[in-house]
Amino acid sequence: MRLEREDPPDPSHLLFLTELARDARNQLTEPTAAELGEKWAAVSTLIAAQKTRRRTIVRLSVAGALAVAVALAWGLPRFGHLPERATAQAPLNYQIEGGTVVEGGYLRESGSDAIKLQFTEGTQFMLLSGTRARLRTITSEGARIAIEHGTASFKVTPRGGARWQVDVGPFLVTVKGTVFTVSWDAIRERFDLRLRRGAVSVNGPVSTGEISVKAGQRLVVNLPKKETVITEEDDADGRGLDGAPSDEPADEPALRPETASLRGSMSLPNRASGRSHTSGNGPKMANAKSGVGQGWAEAVAAGQWDRVLAEVDHAGVKQTLARASSEELLALADASRYRQRTGLARAALLAERSRFPGSQSALDAAFLLGRLAESRQGEMRQAADWYDTYLAGAPAGTYASEALGRKMMATRHLRGAAAAESLATEYLRRFPAGPYAGAAHALLLRP
Amino acid sequence: MGTRSSHIQLALVAPSLRDDLSDADLARALVSGATWAYAETWNRFAPVVFNMAVSTLGSASEAEDIVQEVFSRLARKAKTLRQPESLGSFIRSFAIRVMKWELRRRRVQKWLTFEPAETLVDMVAVSLDVESRDMLRRFYGLLSQLGVRERLAYALRHIESMTLEETAVAMDISVSTVKRLQDRAADKLLEGIETNIELAGLLLRKRGRHEA
Numbered sequence: 001m002r003l004e005r006e007d008p009p010d011p012s013h014l015l016f017l018t019e020l021a022r023d024a025r026n027q028l029t030e031p032t033a034a035e036l037g038e039k040w041a042a043v044s045t046l047i048a049a050q051k052t053r054r055r056t057i058v059r060l061s062v063a064g065a066l067a068v069a070v071a072l073a074w075g076l077p078r079f080g081h082l083p084e085r086a087t088a089q090a091p092l093n094y095q096i097e098g099g100t101v102v103e104g105g106y107l108r109e110s111g112s113d114a115i116k117l118q119f120t121e122g123t124q125f126m127l128l129s130g131t132r133a134r135l136r137t138i139t140s141e142g143a144r145i146a147i148e149h150g151t152a153s154f155k156v157t158p159r160g161g162a163r164w165q166v167d168v169g170p171f172l173v174t175v176k177g178t179v180f181t182v183s184w185d186a187i188r189e190r191f192d193l194r195l196r197r198g199a200v201s202v203n204g205p206v207s208t209g210e211i212s213v214k215a216g217q218r219l220v221v222n223l224p225k226k227e228t229v230i231t232e233e234d235d236a237d238g239r240g241l242d243g244a245p246s247d248e249p250a251d252e253p254a255l256r257p258e259t260a261s262l263r264g265s266m267s268l269p270n271r272a273s274g275r276s277h278t279s280g281n282g283p284k285m286a287n288a289k290s291g292v293g294q295g296w297a298e299a300v301a302a303g304q305w306d307r308v309l310a311e312v313d314h315a316g317v318k319q320t321l322a323r324a325s326s327e328e329l330l331a332l333a334d335a336s337r338y339r340q341r342t343g344l345a346r347a348a349l350l351a352e353r354s355r356f357p358g359s360q361s362a363l364d365a366a367f368l369l370g371r372l373a374e375s376r377q378g379e380m381r382q383a384a385d386w387y388d389t390y391l392a393g394a395p396a397g398t399y400a401s402e403a404l405g406r407k408m409m410a411t412r413h414l415r416g417a418a419a420a421e422s423l424a425t426e427y428l429r430r431f432p433a434g435p436y437a438g439a440a441h442a443l444l445l446r447p
Numbered sequence: 448m449g450t451r452s453s454h455i456q457l458a459l460v461a462p463s464l465r466d467d468l469s470d471a472d473l474a475r476a477l478v479s480g481a482t483w484a485y486a487e488t489w490n491r492f493a494p495v496v497f498n499m500a501v502s503t504l505g506s507a508s509e510a511e512d513i514v515q516e517v518f519s520r521l522a523r524k525a526k527t528l529r530q531p532e533s534l535g536s537f538i539r540s541f542a543i544r545v546m547k548w549e550l551r552r553r554r555v556q557k558w559l560t561f562e563p564a565e566t567l568v569d570m571v572a573v574s575l576d577v578e579s580r581d582m583l584r585r586f587y588g589l590l591s592q593l594g595v596r597e598r599l600a601y602a603l604r605h606i607e608s609m610t611l612e613e614t615a616v617a618m619d620i621s622v623s624t625v626k627r628l629q630d631r632a633a634d635k636l637l638e639g640i641e642t643n644i645e646l647a648g649l650l651l652r653k654r655g656r657h658e659a
Contacts (some may be wrong), residue, residue, distance in 0.1 A: 013650050017586040021606045024583060025502050040489045043515050047485070092557045106508075136512070162496060438490075445631050 036436050041170035091138045094119045099127075105135040119143070122157035123164065130339050139163065144177075151183035158198070168193075171221070172203045178215075187337065188370045189223035224402040296331035307333035309344075317344065321351040328360045333368065346372055360397075366390040367399040370406060384410040401427075405436030408443070417443055474531035485525075489518055490537065496542040498616075502607035503546055503599060505587035513549060517542045539617040543599060550595045578653055585646040589639040593632050596620075600628035601636070 035077025099115035102108045107115050107127060117125040117135075122429050123142070127133050131150025137143060141163035145152075148169070156164050156175050164175040169184035171191050184191055193202065202219060213230070217314045220229045283340050296308050312320045313333060324332065329352040336345035349372070352365040360399040368387030387407040394400060404427050412420035424440035431437065468476075468487070476484035496517050499511035520540060528537050590598050590599065594616070603614045615622045640646055 011633075011637060013647070014637050016650065017582060017636075017640070018605045020583055021505065021580060021586060022608065023503070024505075025498065025606055028498075028501060028507065036490055036493060039493070039511075039515075040486055043489065043518050044485070047519050134508075 042167065042172075090141065091140055092119045092121060094138070094143075101135055107133050107135060121159065121188045124155045126153045128152065129163045131290065136167070147182065147184050149184060149186040151181065153179075153181045155179045156198070169361065170223075174201045174203070185337075187375055188263070188368070191219070191221040191223075193219045195219075224399055229442050296335070297327045300334045305339050308332060308335040309339060312344075317347070321347055324348075324351075324354075326352060326359060329355075330361060330365065333365070342372060342376065360394070363390055363393040363397060364399065366393065367397075369405065374406065374410070380410050380413055401434040401436070402429045404430065405434060405439070408436060408440065412443065448620040459605065470533040470534040474528055474534040474537075477525045477534070478528055478531070480525075485518075485522060488521070488534075488538070492538045493518065495535070496538065499539065499603065500546060500605055501541055505590070513542070513546060514547070517545045520545065529582070536616055540619055542601075543617050543619075546597050546599065550598065553591075554595070578649055582646065582649050582653065583645060585649070589636055589643070589646075592639065593635055597628050597632035600625050601632035604629050 027397075037087075068090055090382065095118045096107075097116040097118075098111060098113040099107050099109045107117075109115055109129065114129055115127040115133075125145065127147075128151045131152055132148040133150070133152060134146045134148065135381045141161055142163040142165070144154075144167070146167035152166070154164075154166065154175065156162070156178050158178075166173040166175065166182060168182050168191060168437060169186060169189070171184070173180075173182060173193065175198075178200055179196040180193060181196075182191075182193045193200070193213060195215055195217055196213050199215065200213050202213060211219060211228070211230075216232060218231045220231075221227070222229075296311075299305075299308050308331065320332070321329070329348045333345045333348040333352070336342070336348060346369065349369045351366040353362045353369075356362050366386050367390040370390065373383035373386060384407055387403040387410065390397065390399060390403045391407070397403075404423065408423040408427055410419050411423055420443055424443040427434065427436055427440045428444075469502070470491075473484055473487055477488055493514055497514050498512050500513040501507055504510055504513070517538070521538070524541065528534065530537070590602065593601070599618060600614060603609045603617060604611065609617065611622050611625050615625045618625065620628075640650070
């Protein structure tokens with residue numbers, strides 16, 4: 001509908017809109033060297049996956065040519081008319097519950113429940129509450145979804161030609177028919193995949209190239225520690241997505257509050273982070289009396305964060321912070337962060353530091369407080385202070401490279417590149433091949 | 448739970464910076480298939496491609512997808528680079544081709560599904576008021592109705608602020624064709640603004656306040 005006006009079109013309107021677009025584009029900040037490095041990890045993963053796919057196609061082509069030759073030799077014409085030529089197929093349809101797909105494919109929760117996607121051919125995705133994810137593409141063969149932070153479960157229906165891919169932080173999980181849960185902690189740069197059934201391949205910023213994971217295995221990659229751990233789990237088919245995706249893990253009697261003390265006496269392996277099972281100098285929590293806290297590290301490792309948080313809410317936050325053991329406080333901090341309860345995560349980490357001063361866990365808590373502060377608007381200075389605290393207490397600790405790198409980036413953000421130069425020099429001297437070496441070089445080589 | 452652990456040492460793929468290297472040397476390394484050259488090319492040119500894509504598409508997230516697509520395809524096409532000293536132009540032209548392909552794909556998809564294409568403007572870091580965002584969304588909606596070459600020519604010239612010559616090289620067309628495309632695009636956009644009653648109203652209100 002044209003506006004009722006006799007004047008010719010006003011070119012200044014177009015000029016105004018063009019300037020608006022130019023201003024908006026100019027306001028976008030240039031990516032930092034570290035951000036470029038992070039994104040490059042994802043692209044290099046894609047390139048590696050393409051190479052693998054091309055090699056497979058070449059092999060299949062050779063095999064296919066041989067098969068055709070054999071078929072011709074057997075007299076293919078005897079089979080009568082050839083099947084009709086396949087037509088281009090439409091992308092799969094899907095239904096979404098608990099959320100909507102908004103601009104850019106982002107999946108937005110409509111409540112506190114998990115988002116569930118059900119595809120027409122039977123495949124199901126479920127994103128746990130608080131997970132940030134994007135539906136990137138949907139084809140007739142499958143879909144590609146990106147998990148930016150949080151946990152998602154998948155039940156992929158096996159069928160010929162299916163193609164499902166999951167970007168998980170800098171990792172790419174290529175799926176056939178399978179049931180698995182995957183999570184990415186963007187703050188701690190920790191990838192965790194538990195495979196119930198089937199097989200998947202994982203590409204990522206690892207020197208070993210593609211990693212194949214089989215049913216019953218769990219793959220944990222800790223990027224700051226540069227460590228990959230693959231474990232066999234004999235309860236692979238026993239929980240979670242065995243049937244339909246579900247965010248309610250099957251009840252495990254040992255994890256129920258009333259029977260928690262039984263679990264406490266079992267000799268279970270510690271959580272994947274490898275923290276000491278008995279770290280800390282402070283008093284141990286009387287679990288049998290309070291009924292909370294037992295097995296939290298295992299519960300968090302199994303993705304049962306809501307269970308941990310429900311127990312804390314039931315027992316009372318103050319009481320828990322005052323009585324929980326060092327390991328339990330760290331597990332609580334993890335569960336809170338995964339569920340976006342950053343206030344509770346911070347309180348748990350501060351309690352760790354005040355109740356277990358001088359312990360390694362208290363130092364780890366300082367580093368995690370730094371990462372937590374960085375994720376909150378306007379707390380970059382506090383983040384730098386926490387990294388200082390960690391580095392002062394653990395100059396050669398597990399997170400030393402990460403803490404120094406993050407401190408360098410925080411200093412550049414707060415005080416400019418010149419102020420961060422000495423930290424860049426120190427970083428390169430101590431960690432010449434560390435994950436922030438590229439950023440440190442960029443700081444020192446700037447004009 | 449039975450546990451068997453295996454520890455594998457990782458090597459993070461962090462792009463190293465080689466500022467002393469010329470584009471031509473980098474291009475030769477790229478053609479020879481040196482792994483580090485891909486990372487360095489990404490370091491140098493990913494922001495350039497990102498900016499071009501944001502200007503053309505108006506969406507940071509879509510621009511990121513384009514950048515990823517460009518560099519993953521570049522890994523396959525690098526060997527077709529004939530003039531190492533023109534690495535920058537090669538990548539810009541390559542990015543334009545990818546964007547053309549993407550824009551054409553959208554037009555076909557829109558035509559096949561009979562659904563209007565959504566206009567995504569999500570420059571999240573930008574501090575714009577609600578009205579300006581709305582105007583921007585509608586403006587990119589008008590841009591999406593242009594022909595692919597008209598859209599690219601207008602966006603590269605007037606939003607990305609490339610010169611006529613740079614636009615011509617990037618789009619692999621003559622300067623006179625760029626002029627013709629951008630003029631045609633401007634005419635269509637003006638027509639679109641005039642016939643879009645909501646946008647015209649927004650503009651009058653916004654500019655009226657601005658000028659008052």
